[in-house]
């Protein structure tokens with residue numbers, strides 16, 4: 001399977017532009033859609049930035065690819081072989097957008113959702129052709145993290161899953177095929193980590209800076225090379241057995257949302273997007289931090305690709 005000749009990405013916020021830029025790099029004619037003209041204007045800059053990152057990764061350009069920016073949904077969907085939905089994580093909004101998409105494309109067109117973890121079947125319920133609807137969970141930044149989770153709903157066909165896996169592999173990414181559980185794999189593990197981290201900061205066990213340092217070097221670095229299942233074998237399952245016997249009962253089992261987070265969101269302190277969140281950001285800090293993050297992710301991606309080719 002090749003990268004689709006024509007693709008549509010619906011929603012051009014944090015995720016849409018990077019997805020569009022990557023598909024275009026591999027030769028697809030991509031139409032990026034949003035209801036907000038300002039978002040589409042920002043998307044042009046974001047796509048340019050993503051493209052320069054792909055240059056740094058030395059990803060070759062397949063001729064013929066492009067990104068256009070379409071406020072009109074029907075125009076964006078015209079001729080699409082693949083549609084990727086990337087609107088906000090709200091079930092009813094996604095259902096409404098999916099219905100609009102279905103009304104404009106043929107029954108054979110694959111519709112993929114970039115949901116962070118809403119069960120695919122929960123979204124597919126109202127669809128006319130749920131057999132062609134599938135989860136395609138990219139990780140942020142989508143043009144840099146070379147792994148996509150592929151999740152069938154109860155009615156998604158094996159043929160659609162095979163086709164999407166072929167597309168993902170055609171642009172050089174790992175496709176992880178998973179059963180449908182809330183949050184899939186990546187976010188279940190990520191949110192378990194974040195729950196414990198937030199709990200430790202709330203308890204005053206460590207500052208957010210020291211916690212980030214500990215996790216980046218003690219866990220992130222190691223897991224990027226080893227993976228948690230292999231790490232169990234490396235450490236010894238007997239060690240895991242001993243430590244988990246006293247530690248598991250003591251880990252955070254918060255079933256709600258971290259009070260630290262809700263306190264911040266009540267003040268509209270949402271992080272980089274409001275220049276204040278877990279960390280405060282002074283003049284120019286967000287742009288500088290984003291640049292540092294991109295530089296770091298490119299460097300690590302290159303290094304990891306030498307030992308574990310993606």
Ligand SMILES: NC(=O)C1=CN([C@@H]2O[C@H](COP(=O)(O)OP(=O)(O)OC[C@H]3O[C@@H](n4cnc5c(N)ncnc54)[C@H](O)[C@@H]3O)[C@@H](O)[C@H]2O)C=CC1
Pocket residue numbers: 010011012013014015016033034035036039085086087088089090097114115116117137138139140
């Ligand atoms: N931000 C992240 O780190 C990640 C997010 N995701 C998922 O991807 C999806 C999109 O997330 P973000 O890009 O972060 O959201 P976002 O809020 O940054 O962007 C969403 C965009 O959708 C647009 N939109 C809203 N209603 C629309 C409609 N009816 N038609 C077209 N566009 C519409 C908004 O104007 C906005 O520009 C969500 O399901 C999210 O959970 C997945 C992986 C990572």
Ligand SMILES: Cc1ncc(C(=O)O)c(C(=O)O)c1O
Pocket residue numbers: 115116117138139140186187
């Ligand atoms: C905080 C957070 N939430 C969701 C996601 C996602 O993958 O959907 C991410 C991410 O890194 O992509 C994330 O950081």
